[in-house]
Amino acid sequence: MRPYRFPVAHYHLLNVSDPARARRWFGGVAGRCTTVANLDASPSLAFNLALSWQGLSAIGTPEPSLSSFPQEFQQGMAARADRLGDAGDSAPARWDAPFNNTVHALVVVSAMTSADRDAASTALLSDLRDNGLTAAGTIDAKLLPAPDGRPVPVEHFGYRDGITQPAIEGSGEPVLPGAGIPDAGGWRALKAGEFVLGRPDETGAIPDLPTPASLSANGSFVVLRKLHQHVWAFRDFLKYSTTDEADVALVAAKMMGRWQSGAPLALTAEHDDPALAGDPKRNNDFTYLDDLKGTSCPIGAHVRRLNPRSGLTGPNGASVHRHRLLRQGLPYGSRLPADAAADDGAERGAIMLLVNADIARQFEFVQKVWINDGDFAGLGNDKDPMIGGNDGSGTFTIPRVGAPRRRLAGLPAFVSTRGGEYFFLPGIAALRSFADAPAATAS
């Protein structure tokens, strides 16, 4: 397993209308799905298929197998809203279609160009009806353009995205400094079992698999989150919480944990450093071990919460490596112009795909404890200042050297959940086997 990044994608959400035909089609698309082997050939197009628990049920997966999947996957994301902090404006009752209803399958079409992607999507959608599937919705996502029109890996708030990915054993990629787990000799990759079912994980053991192993082995779980970004509210908050332009840049960087270029506060606390940000050997090479008080990068900063590295004092530091996620994010909607004088009310945000072997231990833990709770790091009621479920009364603490800590108050939510679901990403062999085991004989 290996993360990859394309500048444009379609996220197609599908429902099953004819189980036998759908199984046959799923089996047939196995040959088109992107594997690590394909990635080495630098393809111009990638294709991935994943099924929700309702989807596995809809194609006639036998009951003993369905009930062997983890409880949170069976329930689906909407039913887990309390745990995830999806309340108020983020509550499932307010989610966008098709997430306000049952969704059976996710097909991600990723490409280097919009033309390639659109052609592949058109072919896919015209193929559906004869194959027992209906299209429930498509999300159009692509990198945002820089001022010169070139696509750049920058999210709607204006920050460089996608720098940190956990290094995984056996992925065939070198371990960049900062990508795995801090280790006596520098950095080591995480065990594959943290992301792939049926492999040893960080405990050294292979956890129990959903049955049969022929279905689950080499599979994984993909969490899809559609996150609306309140860009105007973010800029407005910065304006009334700061003193001048330089202070805006500093406070925003403190909230994010990185400067706009992506340069980490852990390495450059006073000012942005685009050269550092552009160097993959340096831009992630830190542990927070020399910044336990958070005077360079606040303990509650967004990127530090999502990956505390060695920066958690006390007992919670011991299990950081058990809560890692493989993240792939792509923006949807158009950029709010830098000189916008008011909120345009447009839909914009990010589609996040988070890959992990154990949704409860990895994604849900990060969402509940690291993002929406402060107590794991002695931060009291502070939530993640960027994506936490703040309600207008949130706080964010900025420790300083030689001066009392600065505390921002009145934080609203800068991100609202607009949909999402838990999907199972079958291995290629399992996908192929769908065609061999028609629902009628399997159930």
Next chain:
Amino acid sequence: MTVVLTTGKISALTAITKIVSGHADALRKTLQGLTAANGGKIASLGTIHIVRWVMFDDDTRLLFATNFDGSVEDYMRDFAERAPEGIDAIWGHCEGYPGARDYPKLRDYILGSAIETTGYYCAYPNSTVTDINKALDWKTKFDTFLDQIG
């Protein structure tokens, strides 16, 4: 999980398990040793306010009663990963114990043997173990500061 009663940030959990016949003495020794060692690895969890074990019914049953911060699921899992031998050393003397290395089975065992907390009061429902330790630390430092300027 109705067996966990929460007030503010603090929750109560009470569970009763059966002691394996002939294991009472070994269990008593383990629990007394734990007390003598100030809880051993329990402090390293950082979220347990108080935990109490009581052997009763002629040493045939074990009562486990605890007050802790946060979600029982999240922290029990971490503790099981960090100190499985400590959990084994206690409930290994009880009937039906699945071992601490299979987290879902351990959770089902502890929560399955839990009983309803009917009444509950906490004097500081919104203060975590971390908050309290930090406040005590500050008080000590503030007293030292006052001593120095006085």
